[in-house]
Amino acid sequence: MKVRILYGILLLLVMGCREEFLDLKADKQMVIPESFDDMEALLDYTDLMNRFLPWMEEVQADDYYILEENWQTLSSTPEYRNAYVWAKDIFEGDAGTSDWKTPYRIIFQANVVLDGLLKINSNMNSVRYNEIKARALFFRSWQFFRQIILYAPAYDTGGDNRATLGVPLRLNSGLHETSVRASLEESLQRVVSDLQEAESLFADVDTHIRTRPSKAACQALLARVFLYLQKYEEAGRYAGLAISNFKGGIIDLSSVNSALTFPMPRFNREVIFHSAASTPSPMTASRLNVDSVLYASYGDDDLRKTVWFRMNAGRLGFRGSYDGSSVYFNGLTVAECLLTRAECLIRQGELDAGLRDLTTLLRNRVEGYVPPTALDRNRALAYVLSERRKELVFKGVRWMDLKRLNLKPETARTISRRLGGRTYQLLPNSPNYVYPIQPDVIELTGMIQNERQ
Template identity: 45%
Template sequence: MKHYTSILLLFLLALTACNEDFLETKPDTKLVVPSTLEDLQALIDYYNIHNASLPGMGELSSDDYYILYDRWNALSSAYQKNAYVWAKEIWEGNNSLDWNNRYQQVFYANYVLEGLEEINRAEDPEWWDQLEGSGLFHRAHAFYQLAQLFCPPYDSDSDNDGYGLPLRTTSDLNVHFDRATVEETYQRILADLEQAVRVLPESDSYKTRPVKAAAYALLSRTYLVMQDYDNALAFADSTIAFNYELIDFNALNTSASYPMERYNSEVIFHSQMTRYTPLNSSRLIIDSTLYDSYLNDDIRKEAWFRTVSGNYTFKGSYDGSTQIFNGLAIDECYLTKAECLARNGSLPEALNTLNQLLVTRFREGTFSPVTLTDQQQLLQEILLERRKELLFRGIRWADLRRLNLDPSTAKTLYRYLDGTIYSLEPNSPNYTLPIADDVLQLSNLPQNTRQ
């Protein structure tokens, strides 16, 4: 009977996974009703829903790379061409994979949470709690990813009453949700993660499943984009306390096609980004100023970059393949901790944290510790190292959005294509993507402002 149920369950998963326009066609949940913890675990473990095809439009729009005009002009997807130059109109009638895929994830998370309500927790309290924590984590993770694209940046100096997300908390797609505010969106993310922390296990043999440290790491990341540096620091510390091991880059085979091992010791939660065409290693060219910022004894310079047609491209994904890793890893937490310590004036601790990370990236015996004592200079150094370390992790776009709120760290972005210069000013409304037309028509949601 369990085997038969599993077949039906996989049939339901296949039906919903194959439909890119998820919000337009409602899955027929009557095909199968998951009725056991095993069934719900299968929903939580569905890799293509929770761990693959995470949003990539922010990375496509960021400043760590560029593509040549002929490559850009040859792109078959109008929305990718438009996003690359931060155009006012993006989709031109196309669906938004980043939106649809994440709301599909929200549906699955809600479905699991509702399924648990029908199962007596006393049957297996530990497994029941793990599934509840996983559902809450995945819903929060989806909302976080969406917020970095489709909501204005969170501003700690404002009331954040602009348009946020439709915060779907039920799997019933007939229930309409208006757009919440930005503040309500982030409070939903935090509430889900805080509950997840209480019930997730401390460890799991699969890094595609969330654990307590993953919820802490995502809380730290969320508080960082909210400019709540005290909480970002506290949760980064909580994550580091789990003793995920930093990789000694001296042990890497830097000549390998992809030197970083999948599920390596730094990975807390594994996920992959949608690799849009401009992000293919055969097309993207690393910004030369960024590449030159790596010192010669910095092993990342050999491990993460290779030459293609005379230009440097990227091979350093923690997925160990052409796919781009954008999960949660402990190196990010060291950099968040260092930044927050520098911002609150704890400079010796900030230096120690930064140097703990960097010494593992340099050839043995060559590393000279950072010794800056000026707060602003140290902060700028940490932010540079953050950019260098977290390259192509799906983080740069969120960092640009938050750093632009401070004039001292704001930056104008430029694209140069066939004699035309495109620019993206700090705090431009074009840092918030428009919602695709089909979603607006189906859901009657207000559109984001663009210029």
């Protein structure tokens, strides 16, 4: 019952509520959890916390395309139609999808748990107290970071990130505070500090419940965040810790039954933390075509080419989701950690160690894999980045990678769409890499909107 009451409040716009919304919240005590069981119920509400998550970042990425006739059918949802071509005006007066609001509902849910913990004596059951607090901190950080990737510019180590707008950092469940945007520096430092606190609170034992965060999940997410921050020593260290602390491994794709419609089982041994996206309209099976250049980059002896992709009704589709369904997996995996550590080692000049990590992965992906030899640093880096794109395709990291790699000329790229006789381009570091906030949120809060060209 408490979960249902709370979820009703979550349906309100928690980002700067109107007074009539606040009037509906008659007694905050009704929805503040009072026991560990209540708190776990809120964090285990997987339909909110782990599933049906918005995915506008992947809508804009370059791993797929749609035909003009299918693009035209998106007219009833102008946000998707315009996001696909990185238009200046995304919403066209429409209210938009849930890309801003759903993550803040998750953040609110985590904050309700954290506020509830303040009313419980931590000595009563310190192990369970710490576990619940760590899980709430992880979920909050997970969504803060996702919002940063979509709604803020790339973190530039040579720029003034304290003067760059980040995202609102809602740190409690109160509804009376008006949301303001923290700086990009403050936003990312909050993510790091909360994840490091969560890591210290988690027990070392893996729960084996993949929808629940764990110490290894914290370390895997810290590796991703530090990679985005271009702090390669820290990113590689946390990736290594996640690999060491997680009791899983890499799947040999030759052992997978490729005759299945969706060959990759849910909660498989590579999954450190399970999360899945709500399929965006442009990326449904009836519209999506896998990018032909990307597909051609898989060699004929690459098992990913046959296990993860299949022709269907004349279009090349993706079927390799770790959700074991048509729903796109966007969680954390051992493979991502191996690729992160490999990239970081190579960037730090440890080519042999980095290529060993890559070999660990690719021996389970490519039949008869033979590691390359005599690669210099630039070629080794290009190699690991190419494999990162192929391995993490449709897993929710491509937009992040495009933004961070665009900061260096040698890894920057222009991406394009062709519809009919017109070509649309997104240049490296374009303002259109920063998604606009929904108009009703701007109206309610007075926050500064992201400018586009």
